[in-house]
Amino acid sequence: MSSNTTHSEHTFKLSIPDADLDLLRTKLALARFPDEIDGAGWDYGVPLADMKRLVAHWRDAFDWRAVEAAVNQLPMFTRDIVIEGFGTLNLHYVHQKSEVKNAIPLLFVHGWPGHFLEVRKLLPLLTAGSADHPSFHVVAVGLPGFGFSEAPKKPGFAGRQYAEVLNTLMLSLGYDEYVYQGGDWGHILGAHVAAQCGHKHLKAWHSNTPLSVKPTLFSEPLAFVRSLLPQGRWTREGLEASAQFARKGCGYLIEQATKPQTVGYSLADSPVGLLAWIYEKLALWTDKYPWTDDEVLEWVSIYWFSRAGPAASVRIYYEMTGGYSKDAMHMLKDAKWTSVPLGLSYFPAELFRLPKSWGHTLGKVVFQSVHEKGGHFSAHEQPDALAGDLWKMFGKGGPAYGAVSGKNGYA
Amino acid sequence: MSNWARPFTVDVSDADLELLRKKLELVRFPDELQGADWEYGVPLEDIKRLTSHWRHSFDWRKAEAEINKFPQFTTDIEVDDYGALNVHYVHQKSTVENAVPLLFVHGWPGHFLEVRKILPLLTAASAEHPSFHVVAPSLPGFGFSEAPSKPGFAGYRYAELLHKLMLFLGYEEYVYQGGDLGHVLGVYVANAYGHKHLKAWHSNMPFYRPPSLLSNPLLFLELLTMPFNKTLSEQLSAATRFRKKGMGYYQVQATTPQTLGYSLADSPIGLLAWIYEKLYKAVDHYPWTDDEVLEWISVYWFSRPGPAANVRIYYELTGGNAHDLFEGTRWTSVPLGVSFFPGEPVRLPKSWAHLIGNVVFQSEHDAGGHFAAFEQPEKLASDLRKMFGRGGPAYRVISGKDGYA
Numbered sequence: 001m002s003s004n005t006t007h008s009e010h011t012f013k014l015s016i017p018d019a020d021l022d023l024l025r026t027k028l029a030l031a032r033f034p035d036e037i038d039g040a041g042w043d044y045g046v047p048l049a050d051m052k053r054l055v056a057h058w059r060d061a062f063d064w065r066a067v068e069a070a071v072n073q074l075p076m077f078t079r080d081i082v083i084e085g086f087g088t089l090n091l092h093y094v095h096q097k098s099e100v101k102n103a104i105p106l107l108f109v110h111g112w113p114g115h116f117l118e119v120r121k122l123l124p125l126l127t128a129g130s131a132d133h134p135s136f137h138v139v140a141v142g143l144p145g146f147g148f149s150e151a152p153k154k155p156g157f158a159g160r161q162y163a164e165v166l167n168t169l170m171l172s173l174g175y176d177e178y179v180y181q182g183g184d185w186g187h188i189l190g191a192h193v194a195a196q197c198g199h200k201h202l203k204a205w206h207s208n209t210p211l212s213v214k215p216t217l218f219s220e221p222l223a224f225v226r227s228l229l230p231q232g233r234w235t236r237e238g239l240e241a242s243a244q245f246a247r248k249g250c251g252y253l254i255e256q257a258t259k260p261q262t263v264g265y266s267l268a269d270s271p272v273g274l275l276a277w278i279y280e281k282l283a284l285w286t287d288k289y290p291w292t293d294d295e296v297l298e299w300v301s302i303y304w305f306s307r308a309g310p311a312a313s314v315r316i317y318y319e320m321t322g323g324y325s326k327d328a329m330h331m332l333k334d335a336k337w338t339s340v341p342l343g344l345s346y347f348p349a350e351l352f353r354l355p356k357s358w359g360h361t362l363g364k365v366v367f368q369s370v371h372e373k374g375g376h377f378s379a380h381e382q383p384d385a386l387a388g389d390l391w392k393m394f395g396k397g398g399p400a401y402g403a404v405s406g407k408n409g410y411a
Numbered sequence: 412m413s414n415w416a417r418p419f420t421v422d423v424s425d426a427d428l429e430l431l432r433k434k435l436e437l438v439r440f441p442d443e444l445q446g447a448d449w450e451y452g453v454p455l456e457d458i459k460r461l462t463s464h465w466r467h468s469f470d471w472r473k474a475e476a477e478i479n480k481f482p483q484f485t486t487d488i489e490v491d492d493y494g495a496l497n498v499h500y501v502h503q504k505s506t507v508e509n510a511v512p513l514l515f516v517h518g519w520p521g522h523f524l525e526v527r528k529i530l531p532l533l534t535a536a537s538a539e540h541p542s543f544h545v546v547a548p549s550l551p552g553f554g555f556s557e558a559p560s561k562p563g564f565a566g567y568r569y570a571e572l573l574h575k576l577m578l579f580l581g582y583e584e585y586v587y588q589g590g591d592l593g594h595v596l597g598v599y600v601a602n603a604y605g606h607k608h609l610k611a612w613h614s615n616m617p618f619y620r621p622p623s624l625l626s627n628p629l630l631f632l633e634l635l636t637m638p639f640n641k642t643l644s645e646q647l648s649a650a651t652r653f654r655k656k657g658m659g660y661y662q663v664q665a666t667t668p669q670t671l672g673y674s675l676a677d678s679p680i681g682l683l684a685w686i687y688e689k690l691y692k693a694v695d696h697y698p699w700t701d702d703e704v705l706e707w708i709s710v711y712w713f714s715r716p717g718p719a720a721n722v723r724i725y726y727e728l729t730g731g732n733a734h735d736l737f738e739g740t741r742w743t744s745v746p747l748g749v750s751f752f753p754g755e756p757v758r759l760p761k762s763w764a765h766l767i768g769n770v771v772f773q774s775e776h777d778a779g780g781h782f783a784a785f786e787q788p789e790k791l792a793s794d795l796r797k798m799f800g801r802g803g804p805a806y807r808v809i810s811g812k813d814g815y816a
Contacts, residue, residue, distance in 0.1 A: 023437065030433055034676040034719030036669065037562050044726060045669030155444050155451075247732055251666040255659030261443065261452030262688050263659075266674030266681030268441035273674030273681055280670045311441030318451060324655060 009172075012076040012092055012148065014068050016305045021064060024271055024304060028059040031272050046276045046283070054279065055272055057293045058301075067298045071117065078148070081168050083161050085154075091141060091169055092148035092307075094119060098127040098135040104394055104409045105175035106136040107166060109143065111184020111209075112256075112313060113278040114377065115302050116142045121383035126390065133391035134401075134409025136179075141169060143185065145315060151308035158319045159192040159334050167197045177404045180205035181390065183378060185316055187211060191335035191362055198340035203403040205363075206343035206393060208378040208386060211352050212361045213329050219337070223360035231355060234370075238353030245351045249284070250328075252277070256317035257324040264311025267303075274310050275300050285376035287349035332362075341400045343367035343393040345386065349375030366399035367392065414579065416484040419499060421475050421555065423713045428471060431712060434679050435466040453684045453691070461687070462680055464701040471713075474706045478524065485555070488575045490568055492561075498576055499555035499715070500548035501526060505534040507542040511799055511814045512582035514573060515547040518591020518616075519664075519721060520686040521782065522710050523549045529784045532792035540796035541806075541814025543586075548576060550592070552723060558716035565727045566738065570599035574608060584809045587612035588795065590783055591757075592724060594618060595736045601768060605745035610808035613772070613795060615783040617749040617764040618757050620737055627766060646760045653756040657692065660685070664725035665732040672719025675711075682718050683708050693781035695754025746805050748772030748798040750791065754780025771804035772797070 036048040075096050080088045094116055097103070106126065108119045119140035126136040144165060145151035152161070166189065170178045180202055182190045187207040194202055215223035231239070255263050266273040278300050282291060303310045318324075320331040342363035346356070348371065359365050369389045374382035393400050394409060402408045440462075443455040482503055487495040501523055504510070513533065515526045526547035533543040551572060552558035559568070573596065577585045587609055589597045594614040601609055622630035637644050663671050674681040686708055690699060711718045728736045747768035751761060753776065764770050774794045779787035798805050799814060807813040 023439065027437055027439075030430065030437070032430065032434075032677050032717075034669070034672040034717050035558065035560075037723070038560050040562065040669065043562065043731070044723065045667035045671065046673070048669075051673060151442065153445055155447065248666050251659070251663035251732075254662045258656050258659045259452035259688065261441070261447065261455070262684045263674075264441040264452065265458060265684035266678050269439050269680050270674055270678035272677040276670045276673035280667065309439075309441050315444070315451065323450070 009077045009079045012078045013072050014076075014148070016064065016068065020305060025059060027271050028055055031055050033272075042284070046280050050279070051272065051276060054275060054293055054296060058271070058275070058297050062294060062297045062301075064301060067301065074120070074123075079169070079172060081165050081172065083165050083168070086152055086157060086161060089144050089152065089165060090150040091144070091165065092116070093142060093169065094123070094138070094140040095173065096123055096127050097137045098129060100129045100135040100409065100411050102407045102409065102411070103127070103135040103137045104404050104407050105170065105173075105178040106138050107170055107178055107180045108138055108140040108379070109166065109180065109182035109186030109189055110140075110146070111182070111186050112316060113281050113303065114184060114186075115147045115299070116140045117299075117302065118377060118379045122379050122387055125383055125387035129411060131410070134394045136390070136409065137175070139170065139173060139175075141166065143316070145308050145312035146306065147302055148307045151312035151315075156319065159189070159331070160196065162189045163192040163196040166193055167201055170201065177201060177203050177407075179203055179394065179400070179403055181207075183208040184376065185320075188320065188331050188335070191332055194338045194340045194342075194363055195335045198338040202340055204341040204343070204394070204400040206345070206367070206390060207362070208345045208347060209350055209376060210344040210346065210354065210359045210362065212354060212358045213332060214358055215361050220360045223357040226357040227355055235355045238355065242352045242354060249351065253317060253328065254324060256314040257321045257328070258318070260314040260318045261311065264314060267310040267314070271304055274304055278303060282377075285349070285351060286381055287347070287373055287375040289375065289377075289381045337361065337363060339364040341366040341403065343389065343400065344369070345378065345389045346370045347374035347376070347378050347382070348372060351376055414487050416486050416502070416580070419483040419485045419555065420479045421483070423471065423475065427713060431679060432466070435462060438462055438680055440680075453688050457687070458680055458684055461683060461701055461704060465679070465705050469702060469705045469709075471709055474702075474709065481527065481530070486576070486579060488572050488579065490572050490575070493559055493564060493568065496551055496559060496572060497557040498548055498551065498572065499523070500546055500576065501530070502546050502580060503530055503534050504544045505536060505542040507536045507814065507816050509812045509814065509816075510534070510542040510544045511809055511812050512577065512580075512585040513543040513545050513795075514577055514585055514587045515545055515784070516573065516587065516589040516593035516596055517547070517550065517553070518589070518593045518595075519724065520689050520711065521591060521593070522554045522707070523547050524707075524710065525782060525784050528788035529792050532788055533795065536816060538815070541800045543795070543814065544582070546577065546580060546582075548573065550724070552716055552720040553714060554710060555715045558720035558723075563727065565730070566596065566599040566736075566740070567603055569596050570603045573600055574604045577608070584608055584610050584812075586610055586799065586805070586808065588614075590615040591781065592728075595728065598737055598740045598767065601743045601745045601747075602740045605743045609745055611746040611748070611771075611799070611805040613748040613750070613798060614767070615750045615752060615791060616755055616757055616781065617751070617767055618759055619763065619766045620735060622763065622766060630762060630766065633762070643760050646758065650758050657756060660689070661725060662732070664722040665729045666726070668722040668726045669719065671722060675718040675722070679712060682712055686711060693754070693756050694786055695752065695778055695780035697780065697782070697786045742766065742768060744769040746771040746808065748794065748805065749774070750783065750794045751775045752779035752781075752783050752787065753777060756781060
């Protein structure tokens with residue numbers, strides 16, 4: 001048991017004060033909209049018609065208390081976690097155990113602009129008992145600075161600290177060995193947890209957003225050679241799309257990696273500004289997902305009502321890239337390659353669609369799966385497909401079966 | 412329909428003032444990391460202080476009255492494929508009849524009032540130096556000018572509008588001064604109307620594409636020796652630092668200006684932070700007062716097309732970040748003057764100024780930054796007087812208008 005012993009766990013119920021709801025409503029009533037270029041569509045950003053409709057719905061029809069009550073059906077907790085050099089952070093998480101006693105402990109980690117509720121549709125699929133597939137005890141954490149987790153108060157909370165806080169959380173729940181599923185920052189942090197606690201605690205991990213650096217001749221010779229061979233259409237189209245995204249879709253990333261506080265004033269003060277900033281990603285990064293207005297507003301409301309405020313969440317870009325000191329891939333700099341078994345799922349509407357050979361730079365790839373549908377928020381868009389991948393990877397006959405000793409996921 | 416110069420006064424409605432007041436009352440601030448200072452963006456302490464001043468002390472009507480002392484007008488200018496755009500501008504004639512007509516063009520996050528300190532200096536009559544008739548417009552989408560409502564209003568459209576404004580005012584031949592996007596648009600005006608109409612121009616932010624082997628072999632070879640050239644590498648590293656750390660706004664504005672625009676239109680502190688970051692970072696120890704900053708931001712807040720329209724210029728000039736700001740332009744032989752100010756963040760090796768045009772005048776200062784006309788009006792005015800005055804390299808570029816009585 002780690003010496004970073006934690007304090008006792010408290011159950012958590014979401015209960016936003018009336019004053020906060022009133023402030024939101026008042027701000028929405030005073031919303032001042034910009035103009036728009038004729039026929040702009042999505043060319044310049046979120047269309048004005050979408051924003052007006054969503055704001056009106058948020059102001060007049062969206063029922064936060066109903067949302068809150070539904071969220072409170074989930075088994076949620078908070079717990080103090082000590083991190084070296086940063087004192088104590090109070091973390092919020094969902095912890096749902098399976099009825100299967102030897103279910104595999106799994107840590108689910110979101111990214112930006114995601115949050116802990118991305119696990120919602122996966123939860124019943126992963127915890128259900130069955131003879132045909134493994135079950136999991138699922139912990140879905142709110143990253144520090146997101147949702148209802150406290151934010152770090154000092155600069156420098158980066159890869160090493162995130163790995164420590166995530167690992168300590170699992171240990172504090174009695175999971176000395178566990179597996180991990182993440183996308184977006186959840187993916188990047190997975191590489192850091194593997195580098196820091198791999199084999200000893202993290203036994204295998206899975207990512208649905210396989211962003212990585214290129215293989216080099218000396219780091220991954222086989223993958224390097226493979227990457228030089230003529231690339232098939234899937235790979236070529238993916239690289240094209242990645243280049244397009246790097247050129248056209250990364251403005252938010254560079255701003256958040258260099259001046260998170262500056263953009264933070266808008267996100268904290270204007271629900272309309274926050275809605276646009278996040279909704280743009282929900283719409284563009286998914287694969288024809290039929291968002292309802294209520295879904296979008298619930299998602300953005302979590303950010304609006306977050307414990308640390310919406311500005312805290314974007315700081316992760318700065319901390320993980322050293323203020324964009326070199327380039328964005330600096331975020332993987334300290335996540336040295338490990339032989340911890342790794343599974344990768346490729347969804348077609350993902351932002352960076354890199355060649356499969358590049359995945360080998362992230363770790364020991366034991367599982368790969370290519371899908372026809374789905375985008376960046378796969379747990380929310382394609383929960384069956386994602387659960388299916390985890391079942392295959394960790395199930396009987398799968399490449400990571402029995403990764404956690406004594407907990408193979410079956411009754 | 413006849414076109415005319417309609418006198419204009421800034422007159423923000425009481426309703427607009429009241430909305431701002433209400434929003435400032437309801438401000439919700441973010442948290443901040445301990446000891447963050449300027450590392451992560453604008454410090455919380457600055458925004459809190461400025462917000463409080465804006466709420467309790469800043470007097471917009473007083474600022475408005477001062478602004479209205481400048482002779483302002485609006486007029487419709489027809490731009491091909493865009494119809495008529497109503498353009499707002501300051502037009503101050505000198506008492507010297509044959510003063511040199513000068514078009515002063517602001518950039519982002521600038522505005523027409525950047526001309527305010529240099530205006531009396533340029534229009535003043537003297538035997539010692541030339542005088543100018545000054546035209547300082549609000550670019551379309553900024554200040555009190557209309558914004559284009561159709562897509563694709565790029566560099567040559569701005570140039571066309573600016574040129575037609577000068578023609579409308581009776582200035583067949585004119586000169587030009589600009590920095591920031593004012594410099595960029597100067598390149599377009601020189602390309603489209605150089606020699607025939609634009610007789611000479613001046614930039615306080617001399618910047619263009621880097622040299623390539625085919626276009627400028629000598630400078631390109633110099634670039635290759637950069638690791639061994641201390642001066643060149645120092646100059647480039649300052650520019651690189653800005654590019655790395657200070658260009659988030661550019662990337663957002665060139666790709667998703669509308670998404671950003673919702674924040675700028677709805678949140679006064681969001682707008683304040685976005686612009687104040689540049690006002691603070693791009694100057695050379697300029698002692699901004701809170702009133703000065705808030706007046707500057709208020710012009711954006713109360714702008715005619717709203718604060719989201721102006722950031723679109725980055726998208727239009729770059730084709731949505733498909734190319735650089737100078738697409739479709741090249742070197743011209745129109746006489747060009749450049750002034751180097753030490754605090755200018757967009758700084759390239761001085762030799763690269765020759766990539767822009769026919770440099771006939773160069774000046775280097777030991778003080779001043781990006782907003783040269785506002786920070787160092789005397790120095791900038793002095794440069795223009797030297798460039799266009801008797802014995803200067805652009806003296807009498809406009810026949811019959813040498814700037815002297």
